[in-house]
Amino acid sequence: MTETVAATTAAGHVQPQPVATGGNVKEDQVHQAVQTMGKYLQQMNESQVQINYDEEIDRVIVKYVSPTNGEVINQIPSKDFVDFEKEFVKTIGLLFDKSV
Numbered sequence: 001m002t003e004t005v006a007a008t009t010a011a012g013h014v015q016p017q018p019v020a021t022g023g024n025v026k027e028d029q030v031h032q033a034v035q036t037m038g039k040y041l042q043q044m045n046e047s048q049v050q051i052n053y054d055e056e057i058d059r060v061i062v063k064y065v066s067p068t069n070g071e072v073i074n075q076i077p078s079k080d081f082v083d084f085e086k087e088f089v090k091t092i093g094l095l096f097d098k099s100v
Contacts, residue, residue: 034060057085 031053038051048065061082064074072079 054082057082057089059085 034051034053038049048067048070050063050065052061052063053059054061059077059082062076063072065071066073075082077085
């Protein structure tokens with residue numbers, strides 16, 4: 001498995017660098033990799049790509065935002081799916097007691 005860490009170029013741009021790991025990736029490493037990739041994509045494309053990690057549903061969400069008006073053009077996974085998954089997680093929490 002590889003993880004991505006940030007390296008800054010001489011011009012001050014963020015450049016993701018793959019690093020081999022032993023298979024165990026920590027949660028904070030995932031958060032850092034998501035932030036690094038988001039910054040890299042914005043610099044590379046000069047566009048408004050937002051990459052975020054939603055802890056509630058344990059999923060990475062990618063949004064492409066219009067640079068002119070800030071409106072979300074596309075989102076992966078879709079907003080409807082994210083909303084459905086959040087409601088599903090809440091419902092499961094009501095049905096099953098998480099304590100042992």
